[in-house]
Amino acid sequence: MTLDTAPGPDRPDRSFLFVLGSSRADGNSEILARAAAAQLPADVPQRWVDLNELVLPDFQDGRHEDAGRRAGETEELLRQATVGATDIVIVSPLYWYSLSAQTKRYLDYWSGWLNVPGSDFKERMAGGTLWGVTALAHEEHEVAEGLVTSLNHSAAYLRMRFGGVLTGTGSRPGRVRADEQAMLRAKTFFQGETPLALFPYEEEAGAVA
Numbered sequence: 001m002t003l004d005t006a007p008g009p010d011r012p013d014r015s016f017l018f019v020l021g022s023s024r025a026d027g028n029s030e031i032l033a034r035a036a037a038a039q040l041p042a043d044v045p046q047r048w049v050d051l052n053e054l055v056l057p058d059f060q061d062g063r064h065e066d067a068g069r070r071a072g073e074t075e076e077l078l079r080q081a082t083v084g085a086t087d088i089v090i091v092s093p094l095y096w097y098s099l100s101a102q103t104k105r106y107l108d109y110w111s112g113w114l115n116v117p118g119s120d121f122k123e124r125m126a127g128g129t130l131w132g133v134t135a136l137a138h139e140e141h142e143v144a145e146g147l148v149t150s151l152n153h154s155a156a157y158l159r160m161r162f163g164g165v166l167t168g169t170g171s172r173p174g175r176v177r178a179d180e181q182a183m184l185r186a187k188t189f190f191q192g193e194t195p196l197a198l199f200p201y202e203e204e205a206g207a208v209a
Helices: 028-037 071-085 101-113 121-125 141-157 178-187 201-206
Strands: 014-020 046-050 087-091 129-136 161-169
Touching: 014 028, 014 101, 028 161, 028 178, 046 071, 046 161, 071 101, 071 121, 129 141, 141 161, 161 178
Parallel strands: 014 046, 014 087, 087 129, 129 161
Antiparallel strands: none
């Protein structure tokens, strides 16, 4: 797979990066994400990245030992795609009530990108919007709160907006299509509000104020 280079600082008013983190191609989470993406205006750019198709080693945290570490080509293209999008959609099935290993590895790389000289990663991510899409085996979607919290807090740290997580029931291949409520929510998911993500203590402080 080839990753296109991301737009420069003058990125379009809105552009979506869909990051697929399932261990199965065309999985239920991807089906649900594509149903939601189909409702976006035709002039809004979409880029889809399947983490399984990228040669990306496990993240090694060398912030305090190797300040001169050079990113590989795939890592750099992925970083550019990330900072070049206004909206990032994490598409991950619910594995043990959290994100998939592939998705977590991608987010771990964000830690390294915070310290790339001249990257201004945190500044460039601020103001963007983080979304999530997940399929799970449970009918009770509240069991995905751990995944939701992880994405909300990641957005809060970077001062991003958080559009929430679109959830659907689906374990066997294609099963999510039978979740009529999830497929209905997909039609308007990206039209929802995107408030600034806050940590719980920030929300509490705001309520007191």
